[in-house]
Amino acid sequence: MKVAVLAGGLGGSRFARALAETIDPEQLTIVGNVGDDVEIFGLHVSPDLDTILYTLTGRLDEERGWGRKDETWNALGEAGRLAADTWFQLGDRDIGLHLVRTEKLRDGEPLSRVTRDLAAAFGLVPALLPATDDRLRTWLETPAGDFPFQEWFVGRQHRDEVDAVRFEGAEDARPAPGVLEALAGADLIAIAPSNPFVSIGPILAVAGIREALEHRSAPAVAVSPLIAGKAVRGPADRMLARLAGGTGPKQVTDCYKGLIDALVVDKADADEEAGIRTIVTRTLMNDADTRRRLADAVLETAAALR
Amino acid sequence: MKVAVLAGGLGGSRFARALAETIDPEQLTIVGNVGDDVEIFGLHVSPDLDTILYTLTGRLDEERGWGRKDETWNALGEAGRLAADTWFQLGDRDIGLHLVRTEKLRDGEPLSRVTRDLAAAFGLVPALLPATDDRLRTWLETPAGDFPFQEWFVGRQHRDEVDAVRFEGAEDARPAPGVLEALAGADLIAIAPSNPFVSIGPILAVAGIREALEHRSAPAVAVSPLIAGKAVRGPADRMLARLAGGTGPKQVTDCYKGLIDALVVDKADADEEAGIRTIVTRTLMNDADTRRRLADAVLETAAALR
Numbered sequence: 148m149k150v151a152v153l154a155g156g157l158g159g160s161r162f163a164r165a166l167a168e169t170i171d172p173e174q175l176t177i178v179g180n181v182g183d184d185v186e187i188f189g190l191h192v193s194p195d196l197d198t199i200l201y202t203l204t205g206r207l208d209e210e211r212g213w214g215r216k217d218e219t220w221n222a223l224g225e226a227g228r229l230a231a232d233t234w235f236q237l238g239d240r241d242i243g244l245h246l247v248r249t250e251k252l253r254d255g256e257p258l259s260r261v262t263r264d265l266a267a268a269f270g271l272v273p274a275l276l277p278a279t280d281d282r283l284r285t286w287l288e289t290p291a292g293d294f295p296f297q298e299w300f301v302g303r304q305h306r307d308e309v310d311a312v313r314f315e316g317a318e319d320a321r322p323a324p325g326v327l328e329a330l331a332g333a334d335l336i337a338i339a340p341s342n343p344f345v346s347i348g349p350i351l352a353v354a355g356i357r358e359a360l361e362h363r364s365a366p367a368v369a370v371s372p373l374i375a376g377k378a379v380r381g382p383a384d385r386m387l388a389r390l391a392g393g394t395g396p397k398q399v400t401d402c403y404k405g406l407i408d409a410l411v412v413d414k415a416d417a418d419e420e421a422g423i424r425t426i427v428t429r430t431l432m433n434d435a436d437t438r439r440r441l442a443d444a445v446l447e448t449a450a451a452l453r
Numbered sequence: 454m455k456v457a458v459l460a461g462g463l464g465g466s467r468f469a470r471a472l473a474e475t476i477d478p479e480q481l482t483i484v485g486n487v488g489d490d491v492e493i494f495g496l497h498v499s500p501d502l503d504t505i506l507y508t509l510t511g512r513l514d515e516e517r518g519w520g521r522k523d524e525t526w527n528a529l530g531e532a533g534r535l536a537a538d539t540w541f542q543l544g545d546r547d548i549g550l551h552l553v554r555t556e557k558l559r560d561g562e563p564l565s566r567v568t569r570d571l572a573a574a575f576g577l578v579p580a581l582l583p584a585t586d587d588r589l590r591t592w593l594e595t596p597a598g599d600f601p602f603q604e605w606f607v608g609r610q611h612r613d614e615v616d617a618v619r620f621e622g623a624e625d626a627r628p629a630p631g632v633l634e635a636l637a638g639a640d641l642i643a644i645a646p647s648n649p650f651v652s653i654g655p656i657l658a659v660a661g662i663r664e665a666l667e668h669r670s671a672p673a674v675a676v677s678p679l680i681a682g683k684a685v686r687g688p689a690d691r692m693l694a695r696l697a698g699g700t701g702p703k704q705v706t707d708c709y710k711g712l713i714d715a716l717v718v719d720k721a722d723a724d725e726e727a728g729i730r731t732i733v734t735r736t737l738m739n740d741a742d743t744r745r746r747l748a749d750a751v752l753e754t755a756a757a758l759r
Contacts, residue, residue, distance in 0.1 A: 188552040189495065189559060219525045225549025229574045230556075239545040243531025246494040246548075250536075253495060268535045 155180030155346025165438035176329035182285035182349025338369035343402035366452035375415035396421035461486030461652025471744035482635035488591035488655025644675035649708035672758035681721035702727035
């Protein structure tokens with residue numbers, strides 16, 4: 148059973164972990180969002196790839212939901228004493244990874260190869276691929292102006308309503324090596340319970356990836372990021388309400404029109420019309436059992452669809 | 454009493470501190486060596502400027518003789534787990550400073566302005582100036598090959614004998630803003646008990662600085678880095694023996710021919726011929742009293758020479 152999963156954000160990393168714990172992890176390929184990559188003090192930070200890497204190798208600070216556990220904060224603390232702008236927090240261990248990544252990128256290595264080597268050094272078993280090696284950046288258009296993703300999400304704590312999302316560089320972005328092969332060879336394409344606009348959207352903004360999903364031979368199953376119309380974390384519900392006209396399964400399905408065959412929704416949303424084949428389970432992942440249950444539901448859905 | 458001091462290495466930072474504790478620190482200008490600057494993981498590290506900055510603001514790890522006290526080592530530890538090459542140790546707080554410096558340099562700010570701002574943020578009272586804003590790098594020619602300074606000093610633990618020292622970029626290097634003014638306006642020009650070849654040599658390799666010393670109007674006094682023919686720390690004695698033919702005061706004087714008016718030597722070297730006006734005192738600085746005694750000896754020498 149080969150699975151390719153599109154993932155971004157904390158929900159994406161947790162679902163990727165759920166799959167890695169349920170199937171043979173060597174058969175799993177995780178395609179990660181890079182639209183929220185950001186340069187901080189000249190360091191190339193890939194928050195979504197790192198959250199996946201840290202989550203699946205037991206290094207994530209689970210309570211905070213980002214960054215490393217047992218982290219220290221001395222480098223940025225010092226930088227903050229020396230220069231004003233430390234709006235984006237980076238721990239010391241995290242910086243160690245960014246230093247290595249940044250140097251390799253500056254030496255001309257593509258992000259996919261750098262990510263592969265970092266993942267290997269951390270003992271990650273599933274393949275972790277950036278959606279693209281090309282520069283792709285998510286921008287939010289809001290009443291207060293246009294902001295790059297992290298400036299809106301972290302710097303402004305996503306307080307501005309979003310009128311539109313755009314992906315700088317998307318028109319020229321090619322799928323990273325291995326992405327199309329993973330999608331073509333998969334027995335199941337899964338879309339994690341991530342924010343459809345800013346976590347999965349940037350992946351699907353890569354035309355080659357979107358086309359691969361449109362012309363898929365394997366079933367594609369998405370997991371709704373909403374429970375009773377609310378996002379577990381982050382602004383997905385507010386964005387769905389404003390950009391898709393509601394916070395039900397139907398609006399999630401609309402985000403993936405033509406790209407999925409089924410939607411997994413939480414029990415709390417069982418009575419809502421999804422406009423597509425729907426599977427109901429509990430979708431909140433807060434321990435190994437709940438992760439397993441969700442992964443099983445997705446895998447069974449795919450089996451039924453084949 | 455205005456003093457300009459040329460300084461590099463740990464001896465240089467300790468002597469700069471001695472002067473700052475003895476005269477009005479606002480009247481002190483420290484011209485620091487940048488020949489041992491190095492890029493580590495893309496970070497611009499200025500070890501001598503930083504040792505001065507840390508020493509004079511109470512941040513140096515005195516026991517280790519470099520880097521910050523109360524330091525943590527998580528960023529480089531992690532980088533070492535991810536990539537092989539962490540031969541040059543950088544602590545987390547230290548990295549915080551390097552991140553800020555590197556970003557400012559990349560934005561086009563000259564090192565002198567960056568250094569001034571870092572010093573101001575740390576509350577350093579004396580002026581700290583890099584010898585030059587231009588790229589100048591110390592290379593060692595040894596029987597094992599030619600090495601940039603840090604590769605020889607740290608990477609190879611200065612085990613190779615040195616046949617020659619050269620300064621890449623010296624021919625085009627101009628004194629940093631303020632350096633010539635400080636030398637011209639000083640009542641005393643002091644040369645710290647630093648390694649003449651690799652700590653003071655790169656400063657004097659800047660033609661404008663060497664000429665300013667040659668045409669000085671104020672007395673210039675050097676402190677010998679040797680005690681009984683031995684360096685307190687580092688390879689100054691081995692280098693003097695091989696490159697200057699001996700480890701006495703005479704060989705130190707020879708390193709500064711035409712540039713100084715007097716040499717301060719340790720009691721242990723009192724009987725050696727220095728070939729220049731000599732002042733004898735105890736030169737080892739291991740507490741406030743010994744620092745003060747050495748600074749006083751240098752200041753009194755200058756007063757006698759005027």
